[in-house]
Amino acid sequence: MTHTLNDIAKALGLSVQGDGTLPIRAVAEPASAQPDELALAMRPDFAEGIKDGQAQAAMLWDGADWQGFGLKGAILAGRPRYAMTGLSAMMDKGQGYAPGIHPSAVIDPSAQLGADISVGPLAVIGAGAVIGDGAVIGPHVQIGWETQIGANALLHAGVKIGARVRIGARFIAHPGAVVGADGFSFVTPEPSGVEKARASLGAEGTDDAQPWVRIHSLGSVTIGDDVELGANSCIDRGTVRDTQVGNGCKFDNLVQIGHNVVLGTDCMICAQVGVAGSSVIGNNVVLGGQSGVSDNLHIGDRAILGGASVVLSNVPAGRVVLGYPAMKMESQVESYKGFRRLPRLFKEVAELKKAVSKLGASD
Numbered sequence: 001m002t003h004t005l006n007d008i009a010k011a012l013g014l015s016v017q018g019d020g021t022l023p024i025r026a027v028a029e030p031a032s033a034q035p036d037e038l039a040l041a042m043r044p045d046f047a048e049g050i051k052d053g054q055a056q057a058a059m060l061w062d063g064a065d066w067q068g069f070g071l072k073g074a075i076l077a078g079r080p081r082y083a084m085t086g087l088s089a090m091m092d093k094g095q096g097y098a099p100g101i102h103p104s105a106v107i108d109p110s111a112q113l114g115a116d117i118s119v120g121p122l123a124v125i126g127a128g129a130v131i132g133d134g135a136v137i138g139p140h141v142q143i144g145w146e147t148q149i150g151a152n153a154l155l156h157a158g159v160k161i162g163a164r165v166r167i168g169a170r171f172i173a174h175p176g177a178v179v180g181a182d183g184f185s186f187v188t189p190e191p192s193g194v195e196k197a198r199a200s201l202g203a204e205g206t207d208d209a210q211p212w213v214r215i216h217s218l219g220s221v222t223i224g225d226d227v228e229l230g231a232n233s234c235i236d237r238g239t240v241r242d243t244q245v246g247n248g249c250k251f252d253n254l255v256q257i258g259h260n261v262v263l264g265t266d267c268m269i270c271a272q273v274g275v276a277g278s279s280v281i282g283n284n285v286v287l288g289g290q291s292g293v294s295d296n297l298h299i300g301d302r303a304i305l306g307g308a309s310v311v312l313s314n315v316p317a318g319r320v321v322l323g324y325p326a327m328k329m330e331s332q333v334e335s336y337k338g339f340r341r342l343p344r345l346f347k348e349v350a351e352l353k354k355a356v357s358k359l360g361a362s363d
Helices: 005-012 044-052 080-091 193-200 329-362
Strands: 016-018 026-028 037-040 057-061 073-077 178-181 221-223 234-236 243-245 320-322
Touching (some): 005 016, 005 080, 037 080, 044 057, 057 080, 221 234, 234 243, 320 329
Parallel strands (some): 026 037, 037 057, 057 073, 178 234, 221 243
Antiparallel strands (some): 016 073
């Protein structure tokens, strides 16, 4: 679909500089942009590539000298990356999911499907499931017994939703995501070595080997509106109560959320994050890539965990932490600087010892 530069600017609530009638078929990086593509040059260093492409129009930062780049038109944005949200939505061609229900899909007669639903090949929808209007259920998706999914959900290929899960509107799950698997809950007949080591901060484990016995997950998962779950990410069901995810949370790929965890609203959970059971994450929290949160902890509102941080104690609201174990970022940086200085310090101490030893010998 082709838009004019005026159409795009109006949709984004921005104004056009130059010729607003220019046709725009797609977006592209500046150096490879064709005449009917909008070059995305949202920083001065990106804009240097415009001269290598054929773009007639570009999205640029506020105050950019668009004519100096030889363009016929431009859209200037105070926050270009935010403008990309609307622009990318306009230009997204979708995933090609066909409307209607594929003949190979298996849908229990007791399931309730809303209007304008798409159900792909080999999808399975269990007994008592309720799917809202406009939902897209991709191929090989499985939706469990008595699960509820809100309107305009998009479940990509291979998503698995367990029994009794409740999900709000506009949920997006990328391929391979799993919601509602059992929690990782096992216990030994007598206190295990892990329990003793944790209680004593390092005592030896048990003398005798013991079997691990399963605790069944009786709860499920409750997810709010506008949540997006990355590929191969997992949210486990609760042991007694539901695991909970608030409105607007966004998960990257390969994230693990343990049983009984509670996440607030608008959290950003980056790739390879693990949150252990029964921890509570506040609102607007950011967990950087490969960070981990131990069990039964509380992470306050607006806290930020730097990449690969490991949290072993509560984090207050607004705190930025880094490292293993995680501490205030400025403290961690100072500690790292001190660590880097150790070789020089050792060398200086050795030289001082040698000097003192010579003084002693001369006496």
